[in-house]
Amino acid sequence: AFSHDALLFRRGSCLFLLILCSILGDQDNATNGMRSDFMDIYLGANCAFCISVGTGFDAVPAIFRRSLVFVNAAPLGYCCTSLSNLLLAKHHIDINSGHELTLHKIFSLGIGFCLRSSDYESKNVDLIENTPEEIRDVAVEMVERLNETWQEYPEDEVLQQRFWEIFPTEAVDASEGKPLHGEIRARSGANFLRLNPDWIK
Template sequence: MTPQEHLAELNKPETLQELYALVQPHLREGEKALVYPLPFAIAIGHLAPEPHYLASLYDEVYDKLVLLTPPRALPRINKPLFDILSNRFAMVETQNVTLLTARDLDLGMTSVGPFDFCLEHTNRFYRAFTLHCAAGKRQVHLGLDPGARERGESWLKNEAGIDPGTPFVVMHVREPNYSNDSGSASFGRTRVVDPESFRPAVDWLLEAGYAVFRIGRPGSPPFRHVSSRVLDLANEDRGSDFLDVYLSAACAFSLNCMSGPEALARAFGRPSVNTNLLHNIYAHHLPEDLFLFKKFHIRDSTEPLSYEEQLELKMPSRMVLGPLPDSRWYEAEQIRAEACTPEDILGAVREMHDRLSGARQANPANERFLELSRSYENSISRDEQARSLGMDIYSYAHGMGELSSAWANLNPWFLG
């Protein structure tokens, strides 16, 4: 359906009547409401962060925020998270594709009688959230209701055998079975990580007194450990969608890679060690987050591309071109990704532990990273096409989280 056809379909009286009929039961006289379409609710990487972004941007502007989603009954929707969201947002379910994808029209906030309808393209919405954070404005995170928190704490004590007060880390690794989405298979493969590279970090966390819960899809490669304080919930019957949510919301920090569950921890305001990242202009982090990147090689080069060289190739912008990353460019340029080493991940985990314990050190590597990132933003802000697509800012230019100092020291090639 072309944009013109989509707009014509949206403007049909029967379509607008259906929208009103869906939303009207949630409206109260005198309230100002915003309806936000969330078509990709089946993906935790959208169902978790986008409501967090929406509340951060508009909680003080509107009396009620309404999420327009596909039906909760769809198999892949995380139903416990859906229910937690229903405590904070009005949830409206529909199968009307015209309404669910209306944001693609990129028409901004549109008044539809008694409420506003968000027709802002995803890029512009993410852009707005980036600028919101860059201005130091308040972020509104998701929260567990008392019943969910009590249920989770009971599970920790009675089923996991974890003593109350024991800090724990949630670990998620994007394994090969995550890269089977047909349109972005090559991009999915680029994000794949070997769980074994996390083992030294897990061993260190155990020595430091943490428990570690590995979450993920059933059938993920096993992560076995002799310690009873390491639970591979992706491969246990007691793993569940609820535990994915509870543990991500209550952990000391999350240890993850570039995949949906990292956004789940961030939506609940929990810090993360984000490993094996690919550059992305809208890579959102919390202030306490630490991040480290995959190495990239071009063609037959044995030396990894420095950050400056990656920016010259406009790799952060290519990561969000179209509905999917520009995988054809990556293939044409023969870009190869190399995962972080076990030493890289261990160093960043120890650094996070020190930071959370109050031993925060100066991070000159991050200052150089910010300098280069700001230079890149300056270049894309002058690009007319980037501006027209809402891709003219760069989140890493605004101090969202910090480059891991430990990783930068182990990888001096990155900053040159």
């Protein structure tokens, strides 16, 4: 079982978070001089789960079938959905109105597949990072799922269904012509959907 008393690692020069089971404390391997390529692979292979922003290192824990939590996900359409991951999208804010775009708007306006900052600028969209509380909630959800102590709310499955009905699960890579998503096994962070049901209308 995963312990809430866990060792939290920041790894590599990009400061990803790794959580290692059953040890109390934290280590900043990114800046304390202890970082090495071997340690990066070791942590990726042995962590209970990895919190990532999806910029590459998460491939290591994925290879070793470690669970992944993607936070600040953008572009959302390229998230890895074929593993039992948890997803948390960046906030997409309409610069003109100041309102947050719904999931439907993100994809209907083509923003869910934007790869360059200039693409977001041309669509007048500002990306805002997840709050510490949002990241905490989705991390705790993963801990409890791994420990098999996660408690579903009655509305959770309905919210998840709404999310995946809007998400373009049949999307195809524009350059290679191959499907981006296989069998959908990932879930959107539950507490975020509970608190923001209008986001998936």
